[in-house]
Amino acid sequence: MPARRSRAPAACLFCRSKKLKCDSQKPSCGNCVAKGVDCQRSTARHKPRPTNQRIKQLEQENAILRQQCTNLRNTDVGILERPALIPTEASLASLSPARSRVAGSISHHAEPSPSDHHSNRGRDTSHPEVPDSENHRHSTSLYHGPTSTVYDDTAHSGADDEDSEVFGSPVSEEWARHLLFAQTARQRQLEPLNLAAGKLDFDGLDPDLGMHLLSIYWSRQLYTAQITYRPVFMRDMACNGPYFSKLLLNAILFTVSKHCPSPDLRSDPDDITTAGWRFRQRFTELLRESFDRSEITTLQALIIMSNSLFSRCDERSLSWLYAGNAFNMIIDLGLHVLPSPNKMSAEELEVRKRVLWGAYTIDKIQCLLQGRPPLLRQINFKASLNFLDEYDELDTFKDITYSTTEQRSVIPSLxxxxxTKLCELSIISERILCELYSESQNMSQSQSQKISADISSNLSKWRSSLPPQLDYISYPRESVLLPQAFCLLALSNVLIILSQRPLFTGSHHGSARNPATAYEAVNMCTAAANQIVQILRDYSQHFSITSAPYMLSYATYISATIHVRIVAQKGRGSNSFQCLLLCRNVLREHLRLYAAAGKAMANLDKLVSHLGIVMTEGDEVGTSVIHPADDPPAQETISASNITNASDQTIVIGSPQLNWGLSDLDLEAIAQSFRLDGELQYLMHPIGI
Incomplete structure (x- = not known):
């Protein structure tokens, strides 16, 4: 059989196009070398195939160019609304140190493909801030982990390591901060313009009243307001974009309507508890259409409504079910696993962070309030606690609904x-709920003591890491008096009490107690309870205690559960009796807005009766909460400012007066008072505290 002849290499593309003789035996032919061009034959032999990431990047760049061409055409006919001098996110990104990669990954203005036209029908695509539906598709993709049969292994190759390193650099993170800040500042300028132009969709509500309610919302609830990222919500409210829905709008309006004095919002003009009921009815109507799909706006609406249903309406079961469905949607959408920045825009990453961590804090607060195990666990997260949009940090604080007097000074909202500090505190609360109050825990006293000591150390580190502006007790001259900062300090003291309680009660399995450890735990709980009373006193001097956030109401109840047990042994002449009266009056002040405060007050009264403490009508009249300085009470009363001592001294954490007179306490009696009959086991707190 004759030997097979080897086939000569084909001529390169340059030689074939010019009809030249190609020196095909060499890696690069002489013609290509002489002309300074790449020899297409050798390049084809050695050049690697393009990666999926590179193909996707080129497609996105192509879409950007098409959109820019469209904008230029629109400019000629006068339809373009975006001023030419205002940079888009893509154009800003082109100036970045990693401009080629950033431009491909953070653009929100790519032209939709023909297949997207149907889904975008009804949206105002002429609006200057319409987000790209292709980019938003990240939010609607479902999550499946490595154990799933639909898990895509090819999507997790190492091909993107170089891009990840670029975006993980301090330069790119700093660029994202500036970019988000600029976008937020611009959107805040557009809000009044969109309102004046009638572009904001308030679902039939008068726009001025609707804007007032939104202003209350942005200034009111720290964790529920932050779960809704204001720039994209207000932008998409004007153009029917993906981060706005009427369901979410009505949840927000119902939540804040109780803080608005307008009788037009009430079913009964004389009954504040009927404020906003039409928004709840509308929410229920819209939920039927959205409940079967996982969407960011739907889960935001469910979480906001869940929080309001518990505190305002005391509808615990419905509140829990709404929250549970929202948390399931978070997992379904994969929001708990944030991708690397090169795979998603800086804006959408910020949205996801805010939704995830906002939901996480609400989960922990709901679990504390209802005494139930947490549904969202940090161990299942892949998300940094690093918020890049810092516009709200120095935005002017507006104390509408917080104070009965006009704000006197300009202070930052922080x-x-x-x-960030609330999220860190929520991580500690997860440990308390899972390690100290889990039903399956059957630990010895030494194990419980070790865990409590570790949690106590974490709380101390958290407190010492607080910026001076947020800790008015430790830094009175540097602090900024913000209502939410008061609530944050009160919550940290609540966690001290909850983490120390098992050390002097023993576990719910009846393990033995160490007397020395128990006394120390009682001292820490009493100090924390006293500091909560101090916070109530100081809050009432600067803001209206009647409209305080519900978190302060919960802290009041937890503080009272410590004082009532001290009073049971020390009697009516003790300092704790005055603290108990103050706590009870604060709960009474909260009855106007929070039905859950009524349940807490009823629980406290049952506990007072169970421990044999006698309270007279004179006690009720003789103790009241301080009102703001410009609105003094009509009669002289015993207020929170003098409950600690006959003198006008300020309680400082760790001072001797916090532990006053505790050496002769009967620990067994205190422990027994925490292990009450089944009828006194309430859901206001973990394990019937």
Whole structure:
């Protein structure tokens, strides 16, 4: 059989196009070398195939160019609304140190494909801030982990390591901060313009009243307001974008309507508890259409409504079910696993962070309030606690609904710091709920003591890491007096009480107690309860205690559960008796807005009766909460400012007066008072505290 002849290499593309003789035996032919061009034959032999990431990047760049061409055409006919001098996110990104990669990954203005036209029908695509539906598709993709049969292994190759390193650099993170800040500042300028132009969709509500309610919302609830990222919500409210829905709008309006004095919002003009009921009815109607789909706006609406249903309406079961469905949607959408920045825009990453961590804090607060195990666990997260949009940090604080008097000074809201520190505190509360109050825990006293000591250390580190502006007790001259900062300090003291309680009660399995450890735990709980009373006193001097956030109401109840047990042994002449009276009056002040405060007050009264404490009508009249300085009470009363001592001294954490007179307490009696009959086991707190 004759030997097969080897086939000569084909001529390169340049030689074939010019009809030249190609020196095909060499890696690069002489013609290509002489002309300074790449020899297409050798390049084809050695050049690697393009990666999926590169193909996707080129497609996105192509879409950007098409959109820019469209904009230029629209400019000629006068339809373009975006001023030419205002940079888009893509154009800003083109100036970045990693401009080629950033431009492909953070654009929100790529032209939709023909297949998207149907889904975008009804949206105002002429609006200057319409987000790209292709980019938003990240939010609607479902999550499946490595154990799933639909898990895509090819999507997790190492091909993107170089891009990840670029975006993980301090330069790119700093660029994202500036970019988000600029976008938020611009959107805040557009809000009044969109309102004046009638572009904001208030679902039939008068726009001025609707804007007032939204202003209350943005200034009111730290964790529920931050779960809704204001720039994209207000932008999409004007153009029917993906981060706005009427369901979410009505949840917000119902939540804040109780803080608005307008009788037009009430079913009964004389009954504040009927405020906003039409928004709840509308929410229920819209929920039927959205409940079967996982959407960011739907889960935001469910979480906001869940929080309001518990505190305002005391509808615990419905509140829990709404929250549970929202948390399931978070997992379904994969919001708990944030992708690397090169795979998603800086804006959408910020949205996801805010939704995830906002939901996480609400989960922990709901679990504390209802005494139930947490549904969202940090161990299942892949998300940094690093918020990049810092516009709200120095935004002017507006005390509407917080104070009965007009704000006198201009102070920053510090919302980013508050949200970050609240998330850190929520992580500690998860440990308390899972390690100290789990039903399956059957630990010895030494194990419980070790865990409580570790949690106590974490709380101390958290307190010492607080910016001076947020800790008015430790830094009275540097602090900024913000209502949410008061609530944050009160919550930290609540966690001290909850973490120390098992040490002097023993576990619910009846393990033995160490007397020395028990006394120390009682001292820490009493100090924390006293500091909560101090916070109530100081809050009432600067703001209206009647409209305080519900978190302060919960802290009041937890503080009272410590004072009532001290009073049971020390009697009516003790300092704790005055603290108990103050706590009870604060709960009474909260009855106007929070039905759950009524349940807490009823629980406290049952506990007072169970422990044999006698309270007279004179006690009720003789103790009241301080009102703001410009609105003094009509009669002289014993107020929170003098409950600690006959002198006008300020309680300082760790001072001797916090532990006054505790050496002769009967620990067994205190422990027994925490292990009450089944009829006194309430859901206001873990394990019937």
């Amino acid at each position: 919302n980013v710091s508050l949200l």
